[in-house]
Amino acid sequence: MSEAQTTHTFQVDLRGLVDLLSHHLYSSPRVYLRELLQNAVDAITARQALDPRAPALISVRTDEDRLTVTDTGIGLTEADVHRFLATIGRSSKRDAGAGAPQDEALNAGAGRRQGPGVVPDTALADRLAAGRADFIGQFGIGLLACFVVADEITVTTRSAADPAAPAVEWRGGSDGRYAIRTLPDGAVPEPGTTVTLVPRRDAAEWTRPDQVVALARHYGGLLRHPVDVSDAHGGTTRINAAPPPWQVRHGSPQARREALTEHCRTTFGFTPLDSIELDLPLVGLKGVAYVLPTSVHPSRQAGHRVHLKGMLLSDQAHELLPDWAFFVRCVADADSLRPTASREALYEDETLAAIREALGARIRDWLTGLSASDPALLHQFIATHHLAVKALARYDDELLRLLLPWLPFETTDGQVTLDEFARTHPVVLVTQTVEEFRQVAPIAGAAGLGVVNGGYAYDRDLVHRLPEVRPGCSVVDLDPATVTAHLDAADPAAELAAAGFLHIAREVVAQFDCDVVLRSFHPVSAPSLLLDNREARHERTRSELADSTGGLWADILGSLRSDVARAQLVLNHLNPLVRRAASISDRELAVTAVEALYGQALLLTRRPLRASENALLNRAFIGLLDHAMHEPREESL
Numbered sequence: 001m002s003e004a005q006t007t008h009t010f011q012v013d014l015r016g017l018v019d020l021l022s023h024h025l026y027s028s029p030r031v032y033l034r035e036l037l038q039n040a041v042d043a044i045t046a047r048q049a050l051d052p053r054a055p056a057l058i059s060v061r062t063d064e065d066r067l068t069v070t071d072t073g074i075g076l077t078e079a080d081v082h083r084f085l086a087t088i089g090r091s092s093k094r095d096a097g098a099g100a101p102q103d104e105a106l107n108a109g110a111g112r113r114q115g116p117g118v119v120p121d122t123a124l125a126d127r128l129a130a131g132r133a134d135f136i137g138q139f140g141i142g143l144l145a146c147f148v149v150a151d152e153i154t155v156t157t158r159s160a161a162d163p164a165a166p167a168v169e170w171r172g173g174s175d176g177r178y179a180i181r182t183l184p185d186g187a188v189p190e191p192g193t194t195v196t197l198v199p200r201r202d203a204a205e206w207t208r209p210d211q212v213v214a215l216a217r218h219y220g221g222l223l224r225h226p227v228d229v230s231d232a233h234g235g236t237t238r239i240n241a242a243p244p245p246w247q248v249r250h251g252s253p254q255a256r257r258e259a260l261t262e263h264c265r266t267t268f269g270f271t272p273l274d275s276i277e278l279d280l281p282l283v284g285l286k287g288v289a290y291v292l293p294t295s296v297h298p299s300r301q302a303g304h305r306v307h308l309k310g311m312l313l314s315d316q317a318h319e320l321l322p323d324w325a326f327f328v329r330c331v332a333d334a335d336s337l338r339p340t341a342s343r344e345a346l347y348e349d350e351t352l353a354a355i356r357e358a359l360g361a362r363i364r365d366w367l368t369g370l371s372a373s374d375p376a377l378l379h380q381f382i383a384t385h386h387l388a389v390k391a392l393a394r395y396d397d398e399l400l401r402l403l404l405p406w407l408p409f410e411t412t413d414g415q416v417t418l419d420e421f422a423r424t425h426p427v428v429l430v431t432q433t434v435e436e437f438r439q440v441a442p443i444a445g446a447a448g449l450g451v452v453n454g455g456y457a458y459d460r461d462l463v464h465r466l467p468e469v470r471p472g473c474s475v476v477d478l479d480p481a482t483v484t485a486h487l488d489a490a491d492p493a494a495e496l497a498a499a500g501f502l503h504i505a506r507e508v509v510a511q512f513d514c515d516v517v518l519r520s521f522h523p524v525s526a527p528s529l530l531l532d533n534r535e536a537r538h539e540r541t542r543s544e545l546a547d548s549t550g551g552l553w554a555d556i557l558g559s560l561r562s563d564v565a566r567a568q569l570v571l572n573h574l575n576p577l578v579r580r581a582a583s584i585s586d587r588e589l590a591v592t593a594v595e596a597l598y599g600q601a602l603l604l605t606r607r608p609l610r611a612s613e614n615a616l617l618n619r620a621f622i623g624l625l626d627h628a629m630h631e632p633r634e635e636s637l
């Protein structure tokens with residue numbers, strides 16, 4: 001038996017929808033002005049598509065109790081108002097509805113108006129795509145942003161596309177109701193639109209005259225049509241009087257540079273190291289990347305200011321440039337980026353990916369060009385942003401070849417470039433950790449070894465690639481054997497005299513898989529040196545785990561066993577304390593002395609200690625204390 005099926009249509013709670021779109025889509029109430037400016041710009045664009053000589057002016061006016069935005073744009077007929085203003089989600093900038101005057105304008109805007117007859121589908125699609133590209137709006141919800149600051153919106157409009165149509169007044173409320181009336185002839189003398197808002201009390205701060213000027217500048221500073229903001233006292237400010245410096249012809253390259261620098265100061269508040277002009281004609285993008293004068297952490301990327309057809313989309317757009325370009329801050333104006341519905345971020349699509357790549361290439365070209373054109377600036381740049389360059393050079397062979405020799409590294413010769421370092425050290429040793437470097441560098445340096453600290457991000461990888469750039473030099477990871485091989489052996493007589501102590505020492509540290517050797521090295525003040533590397537430590541951890549776990553894990557861990565160099569405790573025979581320790585005859589004291597020497601060397605490695613190492617340190621400390629407190633009494637006996 002089949003059950004009767006009934007079909008229903010979703011009901012929309014208009015009040016809820018208006019509330020949702022107007023209050024929750026945008027990050028701040030201030031976006032209401034952006035939406036109004038944007039509609040005005042689009043309306044002028046549509047009108048100029050019909051008549052390129054049509055006036056283009058946007059006037060914002062702040063009065064005691066209201067704010068109005070007037071444009072000389074395409075305007076609307078009564079039918080347009082029902083169709084576009086009063087239908088949430090419908091936009092004249094996107095819909096292909098037949099016969100609507102704005103659609104005509106849109107089609108004309110695409111420059112493809114056809115004669116009478118049927119327009120082929122593909123041509124229609126092209127026209128729509130091109131039309132869409134002319135406008136900033138597309139979603140049909142922007143006007144709702146006004147309900148964040150006002151309960152009622154009034155739109156008075158007269159169509160330029162249909163001059164015979166009467167002017168219309170539309171009043172829409174945040175409760176979803178609207179009323180329309182046609183206005184008498186002459187009530188609106190010129191085509192265009194005026195939107196009026198009476199701000200709610202709680203939103204008055206967003207429509208204050210000074211706030212409106214600031215917001216209009218913020219969002220509309222690069223708009224291509226003039227925007228005037230006037231107040232009740234007759235004062236008028238043109239907020240986009242001067243075009244951005246990259247669009248102006250300057251008397252000389254120097255004058256252009258200065259204008260860009262000044263623009264960066266006023267826009268971002270810093271004086272850039274340099275200004276990199278950006279120009280991607282294919283997507284109609286122009287702008288500048290300003291090189292930050294101070295270093296920044298890669299994860300604290302500065303946001304870029306991105307405009308769409310002059311209208312500010314976001315001043316925190318991170319997506320515009322590749323991550324590695326964290327040393328610049330951009331301002332860019334593009335014709336074909338897609339905003340998200342809140343219009344506060346960029347829509348991640350293929351165009352954005354292509355733009356990102358192209359801008360990345362432009363910045364990289366600037367960087368590679370510097371070594372030839374301005375080495376002094378390159379030095380200054382590297383001194384500030386070497387971390388960024390290192391991050392970049394790892395993935396970019398050409399940049400590596402060009403810049404690696406210029407990059408500074410921490411070495412046993414101090415902070416020097418790899419190029420300088422490789423000239424005096426044909427074999428470059430590189431440590432794996434900062435601790436290893438700190439501990440070994442003074443001793444290795446005194447023994448004539450050239451060591452680079454490979455412990456910082458990217459450094460070890462980069463140092464290993466030096467032979468690609470400087471054939472003839474070699475780079476090896478520093479291991480205990482290399483260092484001990486370069487330390488002077490103690491003379492045989494001293495070695496013999498210390499044999500007993502060394503024997504005890506080997507017994508004591510054997511549990512840590514460590515060997516003991518006697519050498520003479522500088523500085524004399526260093527009694528001992530623990531040479532250990534990360535692999536050896538991992539190997540010990542692995543075998544400790546294999547011993548303490550059973551079954552399958554023990555087998556798996558056992559199968560990972562590898563042969564790595566044992567750690568080495570190198571005692572310095574030049575050090576007076578070690579000489580005295582070597583002559584201790586009391587076994588118990590000798591054990592304590594070894595534990596103390598090992599413990600001190602261990603602490604100098606600055607790595608986390610394991611339980612057994614902590615226990616050793618404890619024992620050594622108590623042992624020494626005990627010895628110190630007992631000795632006088634024993635002597636006095």
Ligand SMILES: Nc1ncnc2c1ncn2[C@@H]1O[C@H](COP(=O)(O)OP(=O)(O)OP(=O)(O)O)[C@@H](O)[C@H]1O
Nearest residue numbers: 039043084085091092137138139140141142143193
């Ligand atoms: N100043 C204006 N002049 C002429 N038409 C306007 C004006 N403001 C709004 N409209 C009409 O109202 C429609 C809806 O506007 P709304 O701002 O809600 O959406 P949109 O601009 O089309 O798209 P988006 O949501 O992306 O802003 C527009 O498509 C346009 O037809």
